[in-house]
Amino acid sequence: AQTVTQSQPEMSVQEAETVTLSCTYDTSESDYYLFWYKQPPSRQMILVIRQEAYKQQNATENRFSVNFQKAAKSFSLKISDSQLGDAAMYFCAYSGGATNKLIFGTGTLLAVQP
Amino acid sequence: NAGVTQTPKFQVLKTGQSMTLQCAQDMNHEYMSWYRQDPGMGLRLIHYSVGAGITDQGEVPNGYNVSRSTTEDFPLRLLSAAPSQTSVYFCASSSFQGYEQFFGPGTRLTVL
Numbered sequence: 004a005q006t007v008t009q010s011q012p013e014m015s016v017q018e019a020e021t022v023t024l025s026c027t028y029d030t031s032e033s034d035y036y037l038f039w040y041k042q043p044p045s046r047q048m049i050l051v052i053r054q055e056a057y058k059q060q061n062a063t064e065n066r067f068s069v070n071f072q073k074a075a076k077s078f079s080l081k082i083s084d085s086q087l088g089d090a091a092m093y094f095c096a097y098s099g100g101a102t103n104k105l106i107f108g109t110g111t112l113l114a115v116q117p
Numbered sequence: 118n119a120g121v122t123q124t125p126k127f128q129v130l131k132t133g134q135s136m137t138l139q140c141a142q143d144m145n146h147e148y149m150s151w152y153r154q155d156p157g158m159g160l161r162l163i164h165y166s167v168g169a170g171i172t173d174q175g176e177v178p179n180g181y182n183v184s185r186s187t188t189e190d191f192p193l194r195l196l197s198a199a200p201s202q203t204s205v206y207f208c209a210s211s212s213f214q215g216y217e218q219f220f221g222p223g224t225r226l227t228v229l
Contacts, residue, residue: 036215038217046205046223047220047222050217050218055215094159094160098214098215102148102167102214103148103213103214103215103216103218104162105150105152105162105209105218106162107159107161108159109158109159
């Protein structure tokens, strides 16, 4: 069975600094997708970034980028120039196979200090 | 487009009561799912559907039923509520395998 592990329950970063959130996963599938979702206090789940496993190039969305290491089954999220609005719970998620089911990690709560 | 809508936003039930959480999407998505979120456990899949008339169990299906009679609607039924079902429930939909799943605003359910 596939699993997703986020080993950092909480992280803190100074405004304008860079922070990296860790995620590892386990799967025997060769074709899959990885996601980072953000959940602010409003509770709404917001997609931050998406990576297709067959693409070697790391995905980037403005200040957000990933370090995808397929052999190591690692998928970390880097947030550059952190802003107060980045404070939220961040979930790493995996999707593979034909059913489009998402398997989530337990989340990392990110605090941004002014 | 309204996206994914869920009703109600909050609900309090007594043990043994039944109820239905409503979920609807107006994006013509084939994939729809229900997740529950509990502190320290992330989101866990309850049931999912890959199209109208097709449903299957996820990781934590016990105590819940679903049906998918139309593409737009995917209600979640609690048959006999238990305190262990106190949680936040999210509905999500997606167009294709591996694409972004769009989430509803969630329903906070408390079972006394």
